[in-house]
Amino acid sequence: MKTVLTIAGSDASGGAGIQADIKTLTVHKVYATSCITALTAQNTKGITGIMPVPPDFFEEQMDSVFSDIKPDAVKIGMIASKEQVEIIAKYLQKYSIKQVVADPVMISTSGTVLVEEKVREVLYEKLFPNISLLTPNLPETEFLSGGKITDRKTREKAAEIIAKRWNCAVLSKGGHSEQNADDFLYEKSFESRKKVWYPACRINNPNTHGTGCTLSSAIAANLAKGFSIEESVKKAKDYISGAIGAMLNLGQGNGPLDHMWDL
Numbered sequence: 437m438k439t440v441l442t443i444a445g446s447d448a449s450g451g452a453g454i455q456a457d458i459k460t461l462t463v464h465k466v467y468a469t470s471c472i473t474a475l476t477a478q479n480t481k482g483i484t485g486i487m488p489v490p491p492d493f494f495e496e497q498m499d500s501v502f503s504d505i506k507p508d509a510v511k512i513g514m515i516a517s518k519e520q521v522e523i524i525a526k527y528l529q530k531y532s533i534k535q536v537v538a539d540p541v542m543i544s545t546s547g548t549v550l551v552e553e554k555v556r557e558v559l560y561e562k563l564f565p566n567i568s569l570l571t572p573n574l575p576e577t578e579f580l581s582g583g584k585i586t587d588r589k590t591r592e593k594a595a596e597i598i599a600k601r602w603n604c605a606v607l608s609k610g611g612h613s614e615q616n617a618d619d620f621l622y623e624k625s626f627e628s629r630k631k632v633w634y635p636a637c638r639i640n641n642p643n644t645h646g647t648g649c650t651l652s653s654a655i656a657a658n659l660a661k662g663f664s665i666e667e668s669v670k671k672a673k674d675y676i677s678g679a680i681g682a683m684l685n686l687g688q689g690n691g692p693l694d695h696m697w698d699l
């Protein structure tokens with residue numbers, strides 16, 4: 437069986453973070469391992485508390501997993517400290533992990549920068565060069581490329597700038613767009629440059645808690661199974677559209693997805 441390691445925070449309400457990742461990986465029939473970066477007290481109405489895991493104990497988890505069940509792919513979500521970034525980069529290099537999907541939780545939907553500058557520097561210098569696919573949402577695509585996105589052309593250019601800076605593939609997610617929920621992939625290899633749009637209608641459902649976590653875990657599962665990045669994103673996009681479209685309605689706020697919609 438293929439295995440995927442998720443490095444992320446715990447979401448007590450089960451819709452995002454580690455819990456969303458393990459559900460997604462399990463329905464994709466890969467074996468999930470997990471290294472927890474932080475405990476969060478959150479539900480569909482918001483986050484009330486974050487307790488980061490101290491670096492030593494975070495490293496102990498990483499060591500337990502990597503020294504025993506080496507992952508075929510790694511998915512990275514919320515990171516709680518600069519030290520954790522350094523530890524993750526160290527293990528990805530030490531164990532030569534090739535399939536690494538990172539969801540850079542950096543900018544809130546309202547445009548607030550969530551990661552302080554000191555942590556950003558380490559992300560840029562140590563972690564991003566070890567990533568195979570970065571999955572920024574629209575505000576993060578703008579922030580990481582340093583340019584304003586006004587249309588498809590400027591979005592393509594922004595993804596290309598990010599991909600060239602860190603030598604990775606980039607999936608710019610369109611969940612925060614005012615129009616459709618189209619995602620755009622820029623992938624450069626030795627021989628070619630791929631620019632792929634994944635069109636999707638916006639689903640009128642307020643329950644989208646955990647979409648970023650779920651999409652990146654689904655991509656990691658497909659990569660672990662041996663699909664290309666382009667195919668892995670296509671399958672993951674179909675999966676996320678189904679999980680949002682199943683219209684699960686739990687909790688009093690921005691509810692979770694139906695991870696089991698196609699079982």
Ligand SMILES: Nc1ncnc2c1ncn2[C@@H]1O[C@H](COP(=O)(O)OP(=O)(O)OP(=O)(O)O)[C@@H](O)[C@H]1O
Nearest residue numbers: 573609610611612617637638639644646647648651
């Ligand atoms: N209302 C929607 N209808 C269809 N697809 C959506 C909708 N909202 C998000 N998506 C899709 O979900 C995936 C996650 O995208 P999004 O841009 O929301 O990421 P994110 O900002 O990291 O997630 P979140 O908003 O949960 O923090 C993308 O494939 C996006 O196109």
Ligand SMILES: Cc1ncc(COP(=O)(O)O)c(N)n1
Nearest residue numbers: 445452453514646647648649
């Ligand atoms: C522990 C944790 N990690 C990540 C997110 C963001 O979730 P998403 O961007 O997928 O909605 C979250 N709410 N909680």
